[in-house]
Amino acid sequence: MSEKIALSIDDLSFSYGGKKALDNVTFNIRSGECTILLGPNGAGKSTLFALITHLYDTHQGRIELCGYDVKKQTRNALAKLGVVFQQTTLDMDLSVVQNLRYHAALHGMSGKLAMQRIQKELEQLNMFDRRFERVRQLNGGHRRRVEIARALLHKPEVLLLDEPTVGLDVPSRQSIVDYVHHLAANENMAVLWASHLIDEIYPNDHLVVLHKGQVKANGTVDEVLQLTNSPLIKDAFYQLTQGEQA
Amino acid sequence: MNILHYWRAMWGIVGRELWRFVTQRERFISALVRPLIWLFVFAAGFRAALGLAITPPYETYILYEVYITPGLLGMIQLFNGMQSSLSMVYDREMGSMRILLVSPLPRWFLLLSKLLAGTGVSIVQAYVFLGIARAYEIEAPWQGYLWVLPALVLSGLMLGALGLLLSSFIKQLENFAGVMNFVIFPMFFMSTALYPLWKLQESSELLKNLAQYNPFSQAVELIRFALYGQFNQAAFIYTLSAFTIFMAAAIVGYNPSKGMMARKGGAG
Numbered sequence: 001m002s003e004k005i006a007l008s009i010d011d012l013s014f015s016y017g018g019k020k021a022l023d024n025v026t027f028n029i030r031s032g033e034c035t036i037l038l039g040p041n042g043a044g045k046s047t048l049f050a051l052i053t054h055l056y057d058t059h060q061g062r063i064e065l066c067g068y069d070v071k072k073q074t075r076n077a078l079a080k081l082g083v084v085f086q087q088t089t090l091d092m093d094l095s096v097v098q099n100l101r102y103h104a105a106l107h108g109m110s111g112k113l114a115m116q117r118i119q120k121e122l123e124q125l126n127m128f129d130r131r132f133e134r135v136r137q138l139n140g141g142h143r144r145r146v147e148i149a150r151a152l153l154h155k156p157e158v159l160l161l162d163e164p165t166v167g168l169d170v171p172s173r174q175s176i177v178d179y180v181h182h183l184a185a186n187e188n189m190a191v192l193w194a195s196h197l198i199d200e201i202y203p204n205d206h207l208v209v210l211h212k213g214q215v216k217a218n219g220t221v222d223e224v225l226q227l228t229n230s231p232l233i234k235d236a237f238y239q240l241t242q243g244e245q246a
Numbered sequence: 247m248n249i250l251h252y253w254r255a256m257w258g259i260v261g262r263e264l265w266r267f268v269t270q271r272e273r274f275i276s277a278l279v280r281p282l283i284w285l286f287v288f289a290a291g292f293r294a295a296l297g298l299a300i301t302p303p304y305e306t307y308i309l310y311e312v313y314i315t316p317g318l319l320g321m322i323q324l325f326n327g328m329q330s331s332l333s334m335v336y337d338r339e340m341g342s343m344r345i346l347l348v349s350p351l352p353r354w355f356l357l358l359s360k361l362l363a364g365t366g367v368s369i370v371q372a373y374v375f376l377g378i379a380r381a382y383e384i385e386a387p388w389q390g391y392l393w394v395l396p397a398l399v400l401s402g403l404m405l406g407a408l409g410l411l412l413s414s415f416i417k418q419l420e421n422f423a424g425v426m427n428f429v430i431f432p433m434f435f436m437s438t439a440l441y442p443l444w445k446l447q448e449s450s451e452l453l454k455n456l457a458q459y460n461p462f463s464q465a466v467e468l469i470r471f472a473l474y475g476q477f478n479q480a481a482f483i484y485t486l487s488a489f490t491i492f493m494a495a496a497i498v499g500y501n502p503s504k505g506m507m508a509r510k511g512g513a514g
Contacts, residue, residue: 053348057501079350089342093266105258106349108251 004031005064006080006158006190007052012061013213014047021047023213025061029206031157034184034191036201039210040241045194046086048210049162052192053083066157079107082156084147086163086194092136096127096146099135100153107154114153121149125179141172148176152183158190159183165200173200181205198234207233209240216240255351256359263363267370277371278378280325281318285379289314301442303474311384315376316470317439319394320462322375323368323402328430330364331409335416347500354497361410361493365402372398390473397472401465404485407492408461414499437463438470461488 007029014022022044029035039045050056052063054074063070068077090099097118104114122128125145135143144164151159161180165173177200184191193200201207207224209217217224217240221233230236267274293310304312337343346356376391386394412425434440436456447454457463464484471478 053344055344055347075350075352078348081348083344083348085344089345091262091266091342093269094262098262098265102258102262103345103349105254105261106346106351108248108254110254 005029006031006066007192008062008064009048009052010062010064012048012051012058012063014044014051014056014059021213022051025210025213025215027208027215027218029158029190029192031190032184032188033206034181034193034202035206035208037192037194037208037210038196038198038201038237039194040196042212043210043241044213045210046162047213049083049085049160049194052160053081054078079154080157082151082154082159084144084151084159084161084164086166088143088147090135090143090146090150093134095132095134096122096138097131099146100150103150104153109154117153117155118149121152122146125149139172141168141176144168144172144176148179156189158192161191161193163194163196165195165197198237201233209237211241252351252355255349255355256362259346259356259359260363260366263360263367264370267367274371277322277326277329278375281322281375282378284318284321285311285314285384286382301444303471303476303478309384311379313442314440315379315384315386316473317437317466319372319375319398319469320401320405320437320439320466321434322371323365323398323405323465324430324434324462326364326368326371326402327405327407327409328412328425329409330360330367330406331413331416331425334360334410334413338413353500357410357497357500358493361403361406364406364409365399368402368406369395369398386473387475389475393472393475394469397468400482400485400489401469404461404465404489404492407489407496410496411492411499414496433460433462436460437466439463439466461485464488 005028009025009027012022012025013020025044025048027035037045037048047056051058052065052070054070054077058071065077066080068080070077091102094102100118100122101111101114104117109117118131119128122131125148127142127145127149130138130142135146138146148161148164159180165176168176180191180193181202183189195201201221203221205221207217207219207221208215209224217227217236219227224236225231225233228236228239230239289311334343337346346360347353349356372394373391376386376394379385408429412429416425436453437460438446438457439462443454443458446457461484464481465488467478468481468485471481
């Protein structure tokens with residue numbers, strides 16, 4: 001794991017009208033590190049993702065992606081970012097390869113380079129043989145794999161995943177969890193994974209617990225367990241979110 | 247970030263839209279059926295009821311079908327603009343819009359590319375419609391088919407930009423029915439698409455004024471004159487101005503710090 005900070009969130013607050021969704025949120029993510037953002041529904045996870053991806057503008061606080069201010073140097077910052085959103089964002093009527101080529105075009109890749117990267121990423125996820133199938137014909141797990149391949153096409157340094165395993169069966173979930181951890185460990189990628197599933201956490205992951213827009217804990221799994229004096233992450237999470245269900 | 251990046255991204259967006267259009271056969275057919283019904287059923291029935299004086303750009307008495315054809319080209323583009331707007335709202339609700347908005351390009355460029363893609367689709371529809379009309383001897387001079395192209399580009403951009411602007415205001419798909427009632431129908435019926443201004447003036451001065459300043463009327467007149475090889479400067483300036491205003495407002499609407507996107511809530 002390197003010490004390079006790939007994503008820095010500093011004193012970030014955001015409100016919808018009078019309702020505060022994020023309140024002085026601060027944490028960093030380093031390259032080669034997988035950070036799990038844990039929080040119950042309504043904790044502010046999706047708002048945080050919308051701010052990092054510049055779908056909403058930052059009014060208070062600062063977000064830096066690989067040294068670029070998301071608000072002021074948006075395009076440089078977004079070029080370093082790969083995203084897998086909670087809802088599927090593939091075009092159901094297009095084939096796998098058409099979806100990926102569209103993304104490659106948005107990132108300015110030539111046709112030849114795009115095809116090379118598409119082949120590489122799909123092969124890594126065992127989806128290359130299905131590249132000409134329409135997305136509508138794929139099951140949920142395979143669609144997710146295509147979305148991960150798409151998020152990696154432009155070789156981002158930071159990968160954001162917003163609850164990517166919701167609704168998937170156990171083997172599909174496990175293979176995605178393993179693959180993303182592999183990306184952080186072997187490709188030196190910084191990963192921010194929003195989840196409310198405790199079993200997706202690896203022992204050497206970094207944890208950020210978000211509750212009602214505030215960071216309740218930020219550290220390694222051991223540090224969070226120590227902080228809460230709990231034997232299990234499940235108990236620590238329960239304690240930090242004051243008994244609310246994940 | 248270079249010109250090639252912009253070029254590839256624009257073709258990516260336009261190519262995707264055209265591909266979707268040609269592969270969705272039902273959409274292609276339904277987009278054509280609507281104006282064809284107006285042309286062959288409505289106009290045929292109206293022919294006897296409506297006498298038309300000679301008005302520019304026509305130099306002789308014409309059949310009502312001939313008069314209504316440019317209006318129906320406008321109608322194709324109006325519906326297409328609203329359809330694009332509908333798909334923007336749908337994409338936003340379904341999330342696929344996010345992939346576009348998180349790509350490393352300026353938002354105005356992404357919106358303009360979307361607009362060009364929609365305009366391209368509407369022009370394909372317009373020419374197929376003109377081809378069918380010609381087969382039934384509803385004809386314009388040959389060079390008119392060439393001159394009408396730039397007019398269709400501008401009118402398509404203007405109506406598409408209006409759709410884009412509306413989509414930045416509409417939060418949910420359900421609200422879209424209101425667009426039909428409050429935008430498409432008034433714009434179409436209060437225009438020179440179906441009746442000339444002097445005919446409207448006969449019934450109401452107010453109606454005539456509303457139709458005259460309706461940007462859709464100006465787009466239709468631009469198309470009408472171009473189809474007969476003439477340049478209607480006033481309609482051109484009016485349509486271009488309307489496009490500029492709608493587009494600028496749509497860009498503000500999609501700006502994360504100033505527009506409607508900033509005011510919309512989100513879960514989680």
